[in-house]
Amino acid sequence: MSADVSTAESATGIGRARTLLLAVVCGAAVANIYYAQPLLHTIGGEFGVGNGTAALLVTASQVGYALALAFVVPLGDLLERRRLVSLLLLGCAVVLGLAAAAPGFALLATAVALVGVTSAVAQVAVPLAAQLAGDHERGRVVGTVMSGLLIGILGARTVAGFVAEAGGWRWVFALAAGVMVVLAVVVRLVLPVVPPTESTSYPRLLGSVLGLVRHEPELRRRMLLGAVGMGCFTILWTSADFLLSAPPYGFGPAVVGLFGLAGLAGAAMAPLAGRLADRGHGRLVVTLGLVVLVASWALLGLGGASIVALIAGVVVLDLAQQSLQISHQSVIYALAPQARSRITTAYMTSVFIGGTLASAATSIVYPAGGWVGVCVLGGAVALVGLGVWFLPRT
Structure with a gap:
């Protein structure tokens, strides 16, 4: 029992x-x-x-x-x-x-x-x-x-x-x-x-989510950074199918589907990022993660003509994104231990919005600018994350 x-x-x-x-x-x-x-x-x-x-x-x-x-x-x-x-x-x-x-x-x-x-x-x-x-x-x-x-x-x-x-x-x-x-x-x-951890009514519970966002500046910061990370992830995977199925690659659906497995390298990074956060190195993880996220779009840009560069860019981006995600969640779960589910709601809603906006932007940019345009968009979004990270803390 x-x-x-x-x-x-x-x-x-x-x-x-x-x-x-x-x-x-x-x-x-x-x-x-x-x-x-x-x-x-x-x-x-x-x-x-x-x-x-x-x-x-x-x-x-x-x-x-x-x-x-x-x-x-x-x-x-x-x-x-x-x-x-x-x-x-x-x-x-x-x-x-x-x-x-x-x-x-x-x-x-x-x-x-x-x-x-x-x-x-x-x-x-x-x-x-x-x-x-x-x-x-x-x-x-x-x-x-x-x-x-x-x-x-x-x-x-x-x-x-x-x-x-x-x-x-x-x-x-x-x-x-x-x-x-x-x-x-x-x-x-x-x-x-x-x-x-709570005994309040359901309507009050929902209302308290907004209260957490309002009163926790670090939660707001991590929500923005989570949206940036998911935005980069979504930009990549929304447009990768178009790139891989067209010349010079021209892969069929089976190969395109298997290509997504290259991103699983990010799963190996998650426990390591978590251990670094446990040892008090969370800020370093985020700083390096954001720098690597920006750099990954340079590699992906070369991937328009090089399958090796493309695979390397996918691996690097997913490693960065997963490391950032773990660091953010380690921090926000320590802010209010009694409200971890509501903090998850606030954080993941922001992440979801970031992914949705990135998907919409990609659907506009790819027809106009192709793969290069998509990589410029991804790099710009990653740079926004760096800017948010280095803003003065309140």
């Missing part, structure tokens, strides 16, 4: 098995949002809709995820977290099963939107890991869990492509539903009870 989280347990730490479990939960949950991306053409063909209409599936999942960031993730401070994680995983399994069996496009789109809502369990699991971790290991633990999340984002398209090739697109959602059920059971058995 699981015991309540105690001061003694927090001092001894979360343990490797629980850390890895939460990393898997994060990766598997966030992958649900991205499975549909390489399947749009196939799904559209089955339901007789055009590519533009099929692309609404991506929009539906993103809208669902954004709503959950605002209205579901804060519940991690108000409800017992282990139970909340288990319920969200089971809910995700149900709507994934609905997506797998959907007889029409409208029902599929509705199910995918609900998948986005329930997949926000990933953003409940990260502050849960921070809560269970001891003070001496919090950065490393958050880094490991975030590695799982990054692997989920970058690996989802490759997994979906292989599964759909073998058994059809419905099997992608069906197998994902099975994974969610298994994880819900394991979470219930392995994790301890984590009591809520």
